[in-house]
Amino acid sequence: MATQLTERRKAEKRQTLVEFKDLQTIFETEAGTIRAVNGVSFQIREGETVCIVGESGSGKSVTALSLMRLISPPGKIVGGEIFFDGKDVLKLSEREMRHLRGNQVGMIFQEPMTSLNPVLTVGEQIMEPLMEHRLMTKSEARKQAIGLIEQVGIPRAAEIVDAYPHELSGGMRQRIMIAIALSCDPKLLIADEPTTALDVTIQAQILDLLRKLKEERNMALMLITHDLGVVAEMADYVIVMYGGRIVEEGYVLDIFRNPRHPYTEGLIKAKPVIGRRTERLYTIPGQVPNPINLPNHCYFADRCPYVMPACLERYPETTVDERGHKTACFRCAEGAER
Amino acid sequence: MTKALITVENLKTYFPIRAGVFRRAVGHVKAVDDVSFSIAKGRTLSIVGESGSGKSTVGRSILRLVPKTSGNVKFHDVDVYRLSKRELRKLRPKIQMVFQDPYSSLNPRMKVGAAIGEALIDHGLADPKEVRERVEAVLVQTGLEPYHFDRYPHEFSGGQRQRIVIARALALNPEFIVLDEPVSALDVSIQAQILNLLADLREMHGLTYLFISHDLSVVEFISDEVAVMYLGTIVEHASRDELFAHPLHPYTKALLSAVPIPDPTLKRERIVLKGDIPSPADPPRGCRFHTRCPFAEDRCREAVPELRDVGGGHRVACHLV
Numbered sequence: 001m002a003t004q005l006t007e008r009r010k011a012e013k014r015q016t017l018v019e020f021k022d023l024q025t026i027f028e029t030e031a032g033t034i035r036a037v038n039g040v041s042f043q044i045r046e047g048e049t050v051c052i053v054g055e056s057g058s059g060k061s062v063t064a065l066s067l068m069r070l071i072s073p074p075g076k077i078v079g080g081e082i083f084f085d086g087k088d089v090l091k092l093s094e095r096e097m098r099h100l101r102g103n104q105v106g107m108i109f110q111e112p113m114t115s116l117n118p119v120l121t122v123g124e125q126i127m128e129p130l131m132e133h134r135l136m137t138k139s140e141a142r143k144q145a146i147g148l149i150e151q152v153g154i155p156r157a158a159e160i161v162d163a164y165p166h167e168l169s170g171g172m173r174q175r176i177m178i179a180i181a182l183s184c185d186p187k188l189l190i191a192d193e194p195t196t197a198l199d200v201t202i203q204a205q206i207l208d209l210l211r212k213l214k215e216e217r218n219m220a221l222m223l224i225t226h227d228l229g230v231v232a233e234m235a236d237y238v239i240v241m242y243g244g245r246i247v248e249e250g251y252v253l254d255i256f257r258n259p260r261h262p263y264t265e266g267l268i269k270a271k272p273v274i275g276r277r278t279e280r281l282y283t284i285p286g287q288v289p290n291p292i293n294l295p296n297h298c299y300f301a302d303r304c305p306y307v308m309p310a311c312l313e314r315y316p317e318t319t320v321d322e323r324g325h326k327t328a329c330f331r332c333a334e335g336a337e338r
Numbered sequence: 339m340t341k342a343l344i345t346v347e348n349l350k351t352y353f354p355i356r357a358g359v360f361r362r363a364v365g366h367v368k369a370v371d372d373v374s375f376s377i378a379k380g381r382t383l384s385i386v387g388e389s390g391s392g393k394s395t396v397g398r399s400i401l402r403l404v405p406k407t408s409g410n411v412k413f414h415d416v417d418v419y420r421l422s423k424r425e426l427r428k429l430r431p432k433i434q435m436v437f438q439d440p441y442s443s444l445n446p447r448m449k450v451g452a453a454i455g456e457a458l459i460d461h462g463l464a465d466p467k468e469v470r471e472r473v474e475a476v477l478v479q480t481g482l483e484p485y486h487f488d489r490y491p492h493e494f495s496g497g498q499r500q501r502i503v504i505a506r507a508l509a510l511n512p513e514f515i516v517l518d519e520p521v522s523a524l525d526v527s528i529q530a531q532i533l534n535l536l537a538d539l540r541e542m543h544g545l546t547y548l549f550i551s552h553d554l555s556v557v558e559f560i561s562d563e564v565a566v567m568y569l570g571t572i573v574e575h576a577s578r579d580e581l582f583a584h585p586l587h588p589y590t591k592a593l594l595s596a597v598p599i600p601d602p603t604l605k606r607e608r609i610v611l612k613g614d615i616p617s618p619a620d621p622p623r624g625c626r627f628h629t630r631c632p633f634a635e636d637r638c639r640e641a642v643p644e645l646r647d648v649g650g651g652h653r654v655a656c657h658l659v
Contacts, residue, residue: 055525056496169614170389199388199552201611204596208610226526229598252602270530272555274582274597280537281530281559287495288525 014045017085017187017220018067024079025059025066032292036062036075038244044188044237049214049221051231051252053267054241055288060224063241064190067222068107069097085187103133106181110193112173116165122149122176123161126183133184148179153209171202175209182213189214192224207234228271232256240264243289243299246318250325260327262304298330306331342376342412343546344400344514349373349409351392351399355619367619369395371570372409374645377563379513382540382547384557384578386593387567390615393550396567397516400548401433402426413514431461431510438519440499444491450477451487454506463510473509479542480505481535497528501535508539518550533559554597558582566590569618569626572645576652586654589627625657633658 025037037059044050052060065071067082067089082089084100092100101107109115117125126148127141136144142161149157152175165173174194181189191210195203207230214221223234231238235252240261248261259265269282286303295301301311310316310330318328351370354363369392377383387393398404400411402418411418413433421429437443444453454473458464464472474484480501491499500520507515517536521529537560539545551557557564558578565575566589574587585591592609599606611630616622622629628638637657645655 055527171614199615200554200596201388201592202614203598204608204610207598227598228526228600232600232602232604233598235602256600256602267526268600270527271600272530272533272559273599274555274558274594278559281534283530283534284527285531287497288527 014047016043016083017046017048018044018222019083020063020067020080021082022080023063023066023077023082025062025071025075025077028074028076029292034291035244035294036291037066038294039080040241040244040246041080042239042246042249044220044222046187047214047218047220048236049223049234050237050239051223051225051235052239052241053225053228053231055226057243057288057291058241059244060241061192062244064107064192064222064224068101068105068190099133102129102181102186103184104186105188105190106184106186107190108174108177108181108192108194110196112170112177112197113165115177116173118165121162121164122168122179126161126176126180129180129183144183145179148183149176151182151213152176152179153205169202170198171205174198174202174206178206178209178213182217182219185217186219188220188222190222190224193226194223195230196225196227203230210234228268240267243294244291245299245315245328246326247300247329248325248327250323254323254325258325260325260332261300261329262306262331263300266303266305298328341378343379343414344548345376345410345412346396346400347374347410347412349396349399349411350407351395351404352407365619368570368621369618370399370406371621373567373570373572374409375565375572375575377514377546377548379546380540380544381562382549382560383563383565384549384551384561385565385567386551386554386557388552388593388615390569390618391567392570392618393567394518397435397518397548397550401435401516403435427461431457431463432512433514433516434507434510434512435516435518436500436503436507436520438522440496440503440523441491443503444499446491448491449487450489450491450494450502453491453502454509457506458509461510473505476505476509477502479539480508481531495528496524497531500524500528500532504532504535504539508543511543512545514546514548516548516550519552520549521556522551522553529556536560554594566593569616569621571626571655572653573627573656574652574654575645576654577650580650580652584652586648586652586659587627587656588631588633588658625655 021041023037023040027034027036040063054060066077071077123145126145130136130141130144146157146161149160154160154175195206238252238255239246240248242263248264259268266284270284272281284303289299297314298311298316301307316328316330318326319333320326349370350372352366352368355365357364385393399406451473455469458469474487477486482501521532549560561578563577564581565572568589574590585594592611595608613630616629624640625638625643628634643655643657645653647653
């Protein structure tokens with residue numbers, strides 16, 4: 001516990017790098033308006049790993065794409081603010097935005113093959129941002145690219161630099177994506193399900209690599225995942241999203257030891273864990289809510305084992321306890337005993 | 339020992355690599371290379387492995403969805419590959435398969451009831467008049483509602499679609515179901531629902547499963563026995579309890595240690611394997627795992643280790659065990 005508190009003090013001294021304030025991102029579809037991100041506020045501090053957990057449709061990827069301003073029609077950011085390193089991201093010009101992307105914020109995605117250009121060598125793809133943002137000459141950039149390929153743990157970097165993406169395995173491609181994302185030494189790396197498409201033994205390698213690079217570069221990591229195992233292994237701080245809203249957030253130990261939102265509790269209980277034998281798995285009944293017809297009350301109410309009358313009347317406010325653990329649930333608001 | 343429902347003996351499934359103008363076979367991908375096991379009635383065998391291990395090809399070869407190269411597959415005492423087309427068709431309802439992606443497994447233009455009922459009529463298992471009743475019953479058994487009969491697949495979520503696919507397999511009253519990564523595409527909260535459903539149906543109908551998965555935590559829940567595959571061969575095969583308590587093969591140990599555990603206080607010794615899985619078109623000589631094995635010795639590079647029983651039915655293929 002003592003170490004946890006010192007960890008926390010250390011964290012609090014860190015500067016805020018990213019701040020989301022009441023972000024609202026919608027998608028206009030024929031069927032209606034999808035509130036993909038619906039009033040999301042949180043911070044990422046320098047050098048910190050923040051994991052965003054949620055199921056499909058929870059808004060976790062759209063939150064990250066909003067920061068990069070990569071939401072394209074029919075999607076639209078309709079409210080809120082995002083600050084990166086003190087700058088109001090939503091007010092930047094397209095030129096300034098280009099400088100931010102790639103230069104200060106790197107991003108990697110789930111499927112490395114679709115993120116890489118199949119007709120360019122991996123070297124050319126790593127060199128491009130170096131020449132664009134860092135104004136390097138071609139030969140400087142090539143040298144740097146080989147160095148980066150080595151840093152992401154690929155042997156024979158001098159040969160691989162001239163390889164095409166299709167010649168590489170899934171794990172190697174993801175390493176190349178990481179090399180591209182890191183080429184300009186970003187302060188923040190956004191990783192959207194970076195290991196979901198990879199085999200477990202390769203996932204272990206990539207997670208190790210991300211941890212190592214983050215330490216070496218004191219880079220913040222915004223890691224989007226649905227896998228609570230990955231969260232437990234990587235996160236300093238955890239954001240749990242459901243139906244476009246944050247339902248719970250806190251330090252990783254608090255979230256796993258003392259999950260306060262019934263959804264988080266259910267997620268942790270429902271995941272089969274090696275060595276924890278059960279005859280039946282705990283299940284959360286029902287389905288993820290339809291993002292077009294979100295109710296006016298708590299989105300989780302119809303699946304919640306503790307549902308109370310208030311839950312069906314309005315959406316609960318977020319309350320904070322003395323440890324900084326935030327929850328949007330009436331049970332916590334009332335200080336109900338768990 | 340109860341009698342085996344499914345027996346696989348020395349199964350080999352090779353895919354030719356064709357090149358040149360005449361599309362001549364220039365080599366083979368040895369997707370499944372000498373695999374043997376049997377599954378007793380009512381039991382569940384899981385095959386675990388990473389991509390390229392050949393686990394799915396084993397399932398497909400058993401059902402004759404891909405042709406084997408050599409070896410035997412027996413259902414009860416019937417050699418599946420000896421059957422004529424017509425005889426095989428008669429057998430089909432008894433051996434069913436559920437795939438990973440419930441989106442591509444269902445025809446988007448076919449109502450759910452028709453999709454499930456079609457096979458019943460086709461195989462002459464139900465009178466057109468009683469189809470609706472039969473389908474509704476199976477929908478209810480898989481946790482859906484009778485009125486879903488008249489709905490289209492797009493009206494359902496991923497978890498519900500997987501229930502529909504399971505209902506379609508179940509409607510034919512099968513004895514054996516190959517489940518190929520049936521929960522991998524689903525969200526965590528939905529995965530648990532489907533796994534419980536599969537366990538319930540197994541109990542209710544005395545079903546026998548071949549469960550193919552890369553996820554060891556899921557496998558631990560559903561299986562009686564587990565076989566670990568690497569590059570087309572089984573490297574370890576034991577009862578679930580034995581395999582999880584005493585894994586012997588270095589690859590099994592590495593796989594187990596690679597799975598992230600949702601407990602932030604846990605500090606584990608992890609065996610991180612170097613490199614990637616080699617291409618199954620050109621597998622390493624000797625032990626196929628030696629290129630990534632942290633304990634490899636000279637003999638591992640030369641001789642192929644035999645899969646042998648080290649006691650109590652625990653089979654392992656490693657020189658060092």
